[in-house]
Amino acid sequence: MKYSLSLLALAATTNAAVLRRQNVPCTFSMAAVGDPTGSIVETTIGENRIGGSWPQGVYSIDAKVLTDAEGHNCSISPTTSQFQCIQGSAVTLFTLGNNGNLNYNNSTENWVACPATGPGEDGSYNIFTQAKSNTTGCETIQIVTGGFSCAALGRPSSSSTTSVATATSTSTSVPVAASTTSAAAVSCPTDITSGPFEYPHLIVPVSSESPDHPFGNQYTAHITPQNSTIFNFDVPSTAPYTGNCALLFLFPVASATQAGTYNFTGIEEETNENGGIDFSLLSGIANANTTYNTQPTVATDFGKVEVIPGKGYKVSTFACPAGKTVSYEAKSVGGLGLEYFENSAPSAIGLYMVPCA
Structure with a gap:
């Protein structure tokens, strides 16, 4: 042969x-490292979370534009600083660091994880940038991706x-x-x-x-x-x-x-x-x-x-x-x-x- x-x-x-x-189209899942540690999931309204009962998120990246499995642009909310993937949202540019971590603002790889609140709270954590105004009860994390080999x-x-x-x-x-x-x-x-x-x-x-x-x-x-x-x-x-x-x-x-x-x-x-x-x-x-x-x-x-x-x-x-x-x-x-x-x-x-x- x-x-x-x-x-x-x-x-x-x-x-x-x-x-x-x-x-090959590059798709990957992500995980949080720190406290908490766990897989990144996505809710039905496009919130990226750590843990909980939601399905694991699937993402792709092209020319610094991150999208979810539905093709929705992922972005940082200008009002809440939350990491989300919502249809019609403005584009935030993301990059992968030399260690494969997901970065925003070109080189910032530290994120903030805060316990999710409200109806249906399931022990998961919402994800924000460090610009979040109130970080009481929150912890610093990094987000690792499987997209380091993205062509x-x-x-x-x-x-x-x-x-x-x-x-x-x-x-x-x-x-x-x-x-x-x-x-x-x-x-x-x-x-x-x-x-x-x-x-x-x-x-x-x-x-x-x-x-x-x-x-x-x-x-x-x-x-x-x-x-x-x-x-x-x-x-x-x-x-x-x-x-x-x-x-x-x-x-x-x-x-x-x-x-x-x-x-x-x-x-x-x-x-x-x-x-x-x-x-x-x-x-x-x-x-x-x-x-x-x-x-x-x-x-x-x-x-x-x-x-x-x-x-x-x-x-x-x-x-x-x-x-x-x-x-x-x-x-x-x-x-x-x-x-x-x-x-x-x-x-x-x-x-x-x-x-x-």
Whole structure:
């Protein structure tokens, strides 16, 4: 079976080829980190809240315009400073920080969460900017998104900084010993819908067919006999990432994802050739210039995972590498081929890190 990337197909004839990025609409869910912590939900009147009985919100961003699943513009109320998505509302420009946090006013990532009041109060929290006049009983939070890989917005420069001490851009890039924790000793989420999670801030394919060519930071992972992919995680230095963590690989059925999200040839390979995906922690930190020949060596091999569409997998549990950057690699075993667009929208696909209880 033959596997190819658009770049690798051109590698023999050009030295300046660039991996084609998939044109996949970028949708994602969001979660609050701080006190309170939890998924961002949306009420029927367009209020974005933390927790409660409302369904989890689904958002997209294009040219700094944030919209909800109904296509309503998200904005900051000029009178109440509340974060909402209401039909016909004026546009507020939002950006994603270097750590993937949702920012307003270009670089402000601190929000204010206040207990929701009124009829039907369900323990949820409304979200405001710091301009809210009365913040009694409110707490400061950040909003993390799964939209860091949004092609429409693009990743911010890795050299940019943020003003929050816990931002991942301040993490120390030091490899971490992977002391695997007994699964019986901790309780770990099996998906990313119920709480905070980390997604890759750098996705770098490397290829044995172009061993000296840096493919750069991509939106799509390529895991084939010729190509493997390295994922960097910038882990926060604060709770809940100070205990145990788990590395998850989520692989929904194709019909549950956006069109073009992934291409998979692996069932036959797994059955007949003992195939799958081998995940490992690397001994060093990859960057956008990492190539097949310069990639860090393997520090800890987590072993092969036989992936089947429609399932999620706990690759490993370990002490959280709090405040550090770590690199993991995914390699094809037995001829498996998988190319997918990392996306944390409902029916999330890809590699994620979650804190365990």
